[in-house]
Structure formats: structure tokens, C-alpha cells
Amino acid sequence: MASPGGAPAFSPLYQQIKGLILNSLRAGEWKPGEGIPSEMDLAARFRVSQGTVRKAIDELAAENLLLRRQGKGTFVATHAEQQVQFRFLKLVPDSGTRGSEGPAQRDIIECRRTRASADVARVLALRAGDTVLQARRVLSFGGTPIILEDIWLPATIFKGLTAERLANYQGPMYALFETEFNVRMVRADEKIRAIPASDIHTSLLKVKKNTPLLSVERVAYTYRDEPMELRRGCYRTDTHYYHNALN
Amino acid sequence: MASPGGAPAFSPLYQQIKGLILNSLRAGEWKPGEGIPSEMDLAARFRVSQGTVRKAIDELAAENLLLRRQGKGTFVATHAEQQVQFRFLKLVPDSGTRGSEGPAQRDIIECRRTRASADVARVLALRAGDTVLQARRVLSFGGTPIILEDIWLPATIFKGLTAERLANYQGPMYALFETEFNVRMVRADEKIRAIPASDIHTSLLKVKKNTPLLSVERVAYTYRDEPMELRRGCYRTDTHYYHNALN
DNA sequence: CAGTGGTCTAGACCACTGG
DNA sequence: CAGTGGTCTAGACCACTGC
Numbered sequence: 368m369a370s371p372g373g374a375p376a377f378s379p380l381y382q383q384i385k386g387l388i389l390n391s392l393r394a395g396e397w398k399p400g401e402g403i404p405s406e407m408d409l410a411a412r413f414r415v416s417q418g419t420v421r422k423a424i425d426e427l428a429a430e431n432l433l434l435r436r437q438g439k440g441t442f443v444a445t446h447a448e449q450q451v452q453f454r455f456l457k458l459v460p461d462s463g464t465r466g467s468e469g470p471a472q473r474d475i476i477e478c479r480r481t482r483a484s485a486d487v488a489r490v491l492a493l494r495a496g497d498t499v500l501q502a503r504r505v506l507s508f509g510g511t512p513i514i515l516e517d518i519w520l521p522a523t524i525f526k527g528l529t530a531e532r533l534a535n536y537q538g539p540m541y542a543l544f545e546t547e548f549n550v551r552m553v554r555a556d557e558k559i560r561a562i563p564a565s566d567i568h569t570s571l572l573k574v575k576k577n578t579p580l581l582s583v584e585r586v587a588y589t590y591r592d593e594p595m596e597l598r599r600g601c602y603r604t605d606t607h608y609y610h611n612a613l614n
Numbered sequence: 615m616a617s618p619g620g621a622p623a624f625s626p627l628y629q630q631i632k633g634l635i636l637n638s639l640r641a642g643e644w645k646p647g648e649g650i651p652s653e654m655d656l657a658a659r660f661r662v663s664q665g666t667v668r669k670a671i672d673e674l675a676a677e678n679l680l681l682r683r684q685g686k687g688t689f690v691a692t693h694a695e696q697q698v699q700f701r702f703l704k705l706v707p708d709s710g711t712r713g714s715e716g717p718a719q720r721d722i723i724e725c726r727r728t729r730a731s732a733d734v735a736r737v738l739a740l741r742a743g744d745t746v747l748q749a750r751r752v753l754s755f756g757g758t759p760i761i762l763e764d765i766w767l768p769a770t771i772f773k774g775l776t777a778e779r780l781a782n783y784q785g786p787m788y789a790l791f792e793t794e795f796n797v798r799m800v801r802a803d804e805k806i807r808a809i810p811a812s813d814i815h816t817s818l819l820k821v822k823k824n825t826p827l828l829s830v831e832r833v834a835y836t837y838r839d840e841p842m843e844l845r846r847g848c849y850r851t852d853t854h855y856y857h858n859a860l861n
Numbered sequence: 862c863a864g865t866g867g868t869c870t871a872g873a874c875c876a877c878t879g880g
Numbered sequence: 881c882a883g884t885g886g887t888c889t890a891g892a893c894c895a896c897t898g899c
């Protein structure tokens with residue numbers, strides 16, 4: 368039997384087209400920021416009607432993998448766009464709006480090669496002891512340190528990433544990943560907890576010991592749903608809050 | 615000029631149809647859980663093609679206002695559905711999955727009429743001093759108290775809501791709001807912070823004083839985008855975490 | 862089997878962009 | 881002005897549900 372569970376395994380044509388477009392994205396046929404062929408061209412290429420291509424692209428656009436611009440074309444989404452600057456950073460100042468404090472000041476504390484601990488390896492689908500890059504940075508808004516982040520990346524893929532390159536790069540870190548390492552983050556999961564400030568936090572975030580901080584553990588995934596980054600952030604929430612919209 | 619900004623104010627037909635359907639939902643023409651007319655019927659009623667109605671319904675379904683069921687029809691979404699039980703509660707146990715600890719135990723601590731403070735009034739778009747219902751409850755999972763919630767509701771709309779009715783009702787609180795008060799919550803915003811446990815938390819959540827807790831302040835909105843509920847939750851995050859998917 | 866939503870097509874026309 | 885995505889239509893057929 369083709370479908371052991373008894374399910375017909377029916378797959379609509381537009382889903383198959385969606386899969387083909389996704390494969391091209393994975394293969395890097397079109398890079399982030401570039402335009403993909405027009406709907407008519409893709410329809411001819413896949414031998415289906417424009418409407419079917421359209422429905423496939425609609426879903427990919429809804430997942431933020433593609434970006435439609437009327438009159439111009441359809442483009443591969445990128446983290447370099449201004450409009451989408453805060454898609455992954457949900458921290459908002461109590462007064463004013465995001466960005467009202469000016470651009471964040473980013474201080475790289477360190478960036479070094481190390482061995483993956485058991486839990487880091489598990490999350491990143493590596494073996495314990497595999498080489499990873501670990502970076503630590505502090506984000507300040509309006510001159511006040513608000514976020515301490517520790518970031519783990521597979522060293523085999525982010526070869527050559529240094530504190531200097533992180534410090535010199537203007538723009539979102541994920542945009543750097545796209546241009547320099549051909550890694551596109553498409554979605555992420557966050558686990559949020561409240562934790563007491565430890566000595567690291569007292570020194571880098573200027574808070575008293577045991578002050579409650581928001582612990583945000585993020586795992587970011589690529590086109591292939593591979594976990595590519597582990598990030599542990601500690602947020603001060605006396606002047607900011609984590610915003611979440613439930614729909 | 616019809617459009618001062620110079621914008622053409624062009625509105626697609628399907629958006630207008632969407633507005634008409636939304637108005638029917640607001641007016642209560644179809645109640646939560648009930649079916650709405652078939653696509654063909656609606657197409658005839660609005661004098662448009664089925665495809666146009668379809669696109670309108672697609673968007674309403676994407677916003678969780680309607681629920682499509684192939685072969686059966688399209689239904690008004692409700693909080694009584696099992697499948698959508700945890701759409702608003704994002705707390706997950708460290709081990710196991712949601713609901714693996716069995717159903718939550720819900721203890722109503724109190725439910726009383728009171729006057730809205732300035733900040734509660736502002737959030738609920740009331741005047742300071744207007745009457746509100748305030749409820750407090752503790753949610754326990756696997757016998758352990760995990761969540762303390764304070765809930766504020768406009769008294770004019772939730773007339774007759776008592777601790778007994780809250781305690782006796784089986785199922786989600788928002789489902790009770792639908793059937794008893796004709797209030798349907800369609801979306802919400804949450805502001806999340808880390809705060810130290812106070813005396814209330816030590817007694818009701820069995821944690822030590824100053825233990826970091828997750829503070830979750832939720833404002834829930836109706837079909838008309840009116841703020842209808844303010845809820846302040848304090849979550850223990852030693853055995854659970856707040857999960858958020860970034861797409 | 863009839864009725865529902867879901868898919869696919871083909872064609873016409875509209876709105877927007879840039880040369 | 882040509883080319884792009886966006887809307888709208890009409891009709892055919894498929895998948896699923898329940899009687």
C-alpha cells in the first residue's frame with residue numbers, strides 16, 4: 368500500500384509547486400533580496416496555470432519566505448529590510464515605540480571557538496564536543512544596557528566569524544548571516560522564563576543581584592528546518608517589556 | 615477631494631464582502647459554533663462570484679474568526695473547541711506536552727464588584743470609578759499551583775457573573791463569556807515582564823518571597839476591537855515556560 | 862447521493878512600477 | 881507603455897461529509 372495508514376496522501380498541485388519553489392530557495396537559485404521569476408514564467412516552467420503558482424506563492428509569502436511587491440515582482444525575503452527589523456526582537460520600551468530610543472548600541476563582549484556542551488549540542492543537532500562559536504554581546508538602548516545575549520553557532524558553517532566582523536557590521540546579525548554565510552533564518556522558537564540576576568548580569572546589565580530578569584532562549588531554524596542558532600538572552604524588564612500578540 | 619492624502623482609497627470587492635460578513639458576526643446573525651451560509655448562498659446574497667466570497671472567508675478563517683470544515687460548511691469560531699484550547703495560554707510544562715498533566719485545577723479565590731482604578735479604566739476604555747468585576751483565581755497543574763490570575767471585566771456587560779458561576783463552569787472561561795454574555799474574544803495583546811514574588815504569591819503559589827515570576831498582562835479584544843478584559847497573570851517558571859513561536 | 866468546501870483552469874481587466 | 885502582481889468571473893472537477 369502506498370499509504371499504510373489508509374490516508375489517501377492526496378497532495379494538491381499548488382502544494383507540489385510550493386515544494387518546488389521551496390527547493391529552489393533551499394538550493395540558492397535565488398538569493399535573499401533578489402527577485403524570482405514572474406508568475407507567468409513560473410506557470411510556464413511548471414506547466415500549470417498562473418492561479419496555481421499564485422496560490423503557492425501566497426503561502427510562501429504568508430510564511431515570510433517571499434515578499435510580493437505589486438508592479439515590481441516577487442522577491443526572496445531578507446533580514447536586511449527596514450520594515451521587518453523587529454520581527455525577532457519583541458522587547459519594547461514602556462514609553463515610546465520601538466526604535467524611538469535610536470539605534471541599539473551593540474557591544475561584542477567576546478566571540479570564541481569552543482566545544483558544544485551536551486545541551487547546546489542537543490539543541491543544535493550536533494554531537495557533544497563538536498566545535499561551536501560562542502558570542503556574547505550587550506545591547507543598550509538610550510545608553511542603558513538592557514539585553515545580555517549569548518549566541519551559539521555551528522563552527523563548520525560559520526567559519527571565520529570573529530568579534531571584529533560582528534562589531535563592524537551595520538544592520539541585523541541575521542542579515543550578516545545571509546550575505547556572509549549563506550544562512551537564512553526563517554523562523555524561531557522562544558522559551559521564556561523569569562530568573563534572578565547573577566554576577567554576570569550585575570556587572571554587564573548594571574542591575575542588583577537577584578533582580579528578576581526575563582530569560583529568553585531562542586532556537587532559530589533555516590529553510591530546511593535545521594536548528595542553526597541557539598541564543599540565550601537576559602532582558603531587563605524594568606523599562607521595557609516583551610510584547611506578544613495573540614491572534 | 616474624496617481622499618485628502620491623495621490615496622485612491624481603492625477597496626477590492628472581496629474586502630467589502632469580508633466587511634459585510636464581519637458585520638453579520640458583530641450583529642450576532644450567526645452565533646459561535648453555528649454554521650454560516652454556504653459559499654454559493656453568500657455569493658448569491660452579495661451578487662458576486664463564489665471565488666470572491668471564498669477569498670473573503672479565507673481571510674476571516676486566517677484570523678480565526680471562522681472555521682472551515684470540508685464537506686460540512688463554514689462555522690463561527692468558538693473557544694469551546696478542544697483543538698484550540700491553548701490558543702491564549704502559552705505556558706508549557708518543561709517535560710511532557712500541554713495537557714499531559716491532566717486538566718488544570720481552577721480555584722476561584724474571589725469575584726467581586728469594585729471601582730476601576732485609573733489604569734484599569736484606561737486599558738478597558740472606561741472612566742475611572744466605573745464599576746468593574748474583579749476575579750482572582752489560581753491554576754494548578756498536577757496538583758501544583760502555577761498561575762495566579764487577576765481579571766478585570768466591565769460590570770455593565772458581565773452583569774451577574776459570580777464566583778459560583780465561574781467555579782461551576784466546565785471549560786474555558788472565554789467559552790463561558792460567549793454563551794452567557796455574548797462576548798467573543800478574538801485577539802489579545804500580552805506584555806511580559808519578570809517580577810519578584812510578593813506576599814500574595816508566596817501564599818497562593820507556594821514560592822519563596824522574591825522568587826522571580828513571569829508577569830503576563832493581557833488585554834483581550836472583541837470583534838469590534840474593543841478592549842473587554844484585562845488579565846494580570848503571574849506564572850511560576852521553574853517547572854514551566856512561556857512558549858512563543860516567531861514566524 | 863446531494864451538498865459542502867477545495868482545487869484548477871482560462872481569460873479579462875485593474876492597480877502599480879519603472880523606463 | 882510594457883510588465884508585474886492583484887482582482888474578479890465562470891465553469892469544471894475533486895475530496896469529504898452525512899443522509
